[in-house]
Amino acid sequence: MTLSSKRILLIIGGGIAAYKTLDLIRRLRERGAAVRCVMTTAAQEFITPLSVGALSADHVFTNLFERQDEQDVGHIRLARECDLIVVAPATADLMAKLANGHANDLASTVLLATNRPVLFAPAMNPKMWAHPATRRNRKALEQDGMHFVGPARGEMAESGESGEGRMSEPLEIVAAIEALLAPKAGPLTGRRIIVTSGPTHEPIDPVRYIANRSSGKQGHALAGALARLGADVHLVSGPVTIPDPQGVKTLHVETAREMQAAVESLLPADAAIFVAAVADWRTESEAGQKIKKIAGEGPPALQMVENPDILAGVGHHKKRPYLVVGFAAETREVEQNATFKLKKKGADFIVANDVSHEGGVMGGDRNRVAIVSKDGIDRWPDLTKEETAERLANLIAERLRTVTV
Numbered sequence: 001m002t003l004s005s006k007r008i009l010l011i012i013g014g015g016i017a018a019y020k021t022l023d024l025i026r027r028l029r030e031r032g033a034a035v036r037c038v039m040t041t042a043a044q045e046f047i048t049p050l051s052v053g054a055l056s057a058d059h060v061f062t063n064l065f066e067r068q069d070e071q072d073v074g075h076i077r078l079a080r081e082c083d084l085i086v087v088a089p090a091t092a093d094l095m096a097k098l099a100n101g102h103a104n105d106l107a108s109t110v111l112l113a114t115n116r117p118v119l120f121a122p123a124m125n126p127k128m129w130a131h132p133a134t135r136r137n138r139k140a141l142e143q144d145g146m147h148f149v150g151p152a153r154g155e156m157a158e159s160g161e162s163g164e165g166r167m168s169e170p171l172e173i174v175a176a177i178e179a180l181l182a183p184k185a186g187p188l189t190g191r192r193i194i195v196t197s198g199p200t201h202e203p204i205d206p207v208r209y210i211a212n213r214s215s216g217k218q219g220h221a222l223a224g225a226l227a228r229l230g231a232d233v234h235l236v237s238g239p240v241t242i243p244d245p246q247g248v249k250t251l252h253v254e255t256a257r258e259m260q261a262a263v264e265s266l267l268p269a270d271a272a273i274f275v276a277a278v279a280d281w282r283t284e285s286e287a288g289q290k291i292k293k294i295a296g297e298g299p300p301a302l303q304m305v306e307n308p309d310i311l312a313g314v315g316h317h318k319k320r321p322y323l324v325v326g327f328a329a330e331t332r333e334v335e336q337n338a339t340f341k342l343k344k345k346g347a348d349f350i351v352a353n354d355v356s357h358e359g360g361v362m363g364g365d366r367n368r369v370a371i372v373s374k375d376g377i378d379r380w381p382d383l384t385k386e387e388t389a390e391r392l393a394n395l396i397a398e399r400l401r402t403v404t405v
Contacts, residue, residue, distance in 0.1 A: 001031055002031045004031070005032065006032070006033045006084070007036070008028055008083065008085075008177065009037075009038065009079075009081075010035055011087045011107045012088065013042065013088070013107070014041070014091060015124065015167070016123075017088075017167035019046065020088070020169070021052070024088060024173055025037070027171060028174060031178075035056045036082065037060050039052060039060055040094070061106060064109055079111075080113075083116065084117050085119070086177065087107075088167060088173060089121060089123030091124060092128050092129075092131075092137075095122065095137045096137050098112065098118075099138075117147060120147065120149070121173050121176075122150060122167065123166065125165055126162070126164055127163075129164055130164070149176035150166070150168035150172070151166055152164070186228070186230030186397075188396075189229075189230030189231075191230070191231045192231070192268075193231045193270060194263055194269045194271070195219055195222055195236070195275060196235075196236045199216075199240075199277050200239075200256045200258075200277075200307075201279075202281070204291070205286060205288075205290050206287075208291070210281070210283070212277045213277075213362040215240060215242065216242055216276075217364075218327075218389065220244070221386050225393035228247070229393050229397055233248045234248075234249050235249065236251045236259055237253070237276075238276055256278045256282065256310070257307070257308060259278060259310060260308045267314070270400060271400060273325045274314075274327060275351075280306065281304045282305060284304065316346045322400065323399050326350045327352075328350050328352045328353070335377055337352070338370070338372040348373065348399070349373035350372040350373075351372075352369060353369045353370075365385055366382060368381065369388060371395070
């Protein structure tokens with residue numbers, strides 16, 4: 001199971017070699033990969049979405065303007081919810097589109113929108129492969145960081161045609177995929193990092209609970225970004241509806257006290273990053289049965305008590321990590337509140353963000369943060385949460401660079 005838990009997006013281009021992708025899907029799934037497929041219009045002239053879907057055991061995506069698939073911007077999800085994109089067969093047309101920034105169908109739009117590695121398996125007539133335009137496009141794609149496997153030499157489908165242009169065999173493509181996804185040493189290799197993410201739910205009775213609007217998107221994105229830099233990441237997640245990030249060990253909890261216990265059980269660590277929006281209060285006791293509404297009596301009085309301060313607890317812990325980072329989700333006086341939090345919690349820096357309703361940060365896909373430390377305030381521009389996560393991961397790597405493992 002060399003590709004266990006890996007997610008592959010396979011883009012099938014329109015060439016006679018498309019029939020090989022059916023075996024490629026089978027080989028990838030044998031090795032534990034989850035395979036999701038996009039088919040171009042031309043690809044459907046050679047093989048059917050029915051056969052591709054049967055082998056991949058997933059929905060096959062074919063149309064950029066499919067209402068059901070695009071109601072939540074499906075092409076962006078396809079571009080990001082994978083570990084690797086494989087284009088096979090990679091036709092001259094698909095290579096030309098990406099090399100020149102065209103995006104007029106689902107396949108080319110996904111390729112232009114992704115931030116994941118891309119592997120091309122070219123397949124075309126030898127004269128097309130040797131054409132100066134194709135050569136220029138391959139060079140441009142390689143300069144942009146794209147990866148290639150093949151093409152191979154041999155007899156072509158056309159009678160009497162042979163040369164370089166045959167798509168690599170499925171097992172050769174699998175080997176290239178395994179090499180690309182093999183763990184590599186990064187700036188955080190050997191570092192143990194704890195990340196908290198999402199909200200906490202504090203029960204009132206078996207039906208109701210106290211919560212907040214945190215989606216977990218920023219914390220999960222940061223955990224994934226740290227893992228991609230080589231860190232051994234342990235994510236403690238409150239209740240969220242998003243998938244666990246790849247390459248991360250995830251513990252699922254519900255309440256603040258459960259989150260505190262999980263974090264402390266993971267110490268010691270090199271760094272602890274507290275992104276979770278932990279509820280400040282809980283009810284003193286949880287009702288054993290649903291609290292019933294009684295006409296004329298008004299709402300019941302809830303006796304509230306304070307939840308543990310997980311950030312401060314770790315910031316002053318005897319097993320304190322070298323680097324402790326907190327998040328300050330504020331609706332007013334954002335930087336002032338973050339500065340106060342920095343001093344009080346024992347953190348090395350605080351990531352401050354404005355979560356007022358107008359900003360749409362909680363539950364949204366973008367964030368604008370300021371890094372508050374003893375050295376001052378570094379204000380970052382408006383970024384996607386993935387981009388924010390990557391910048392934070394690099395900042396954390398730099399802070400840990402001189403620390404002996």
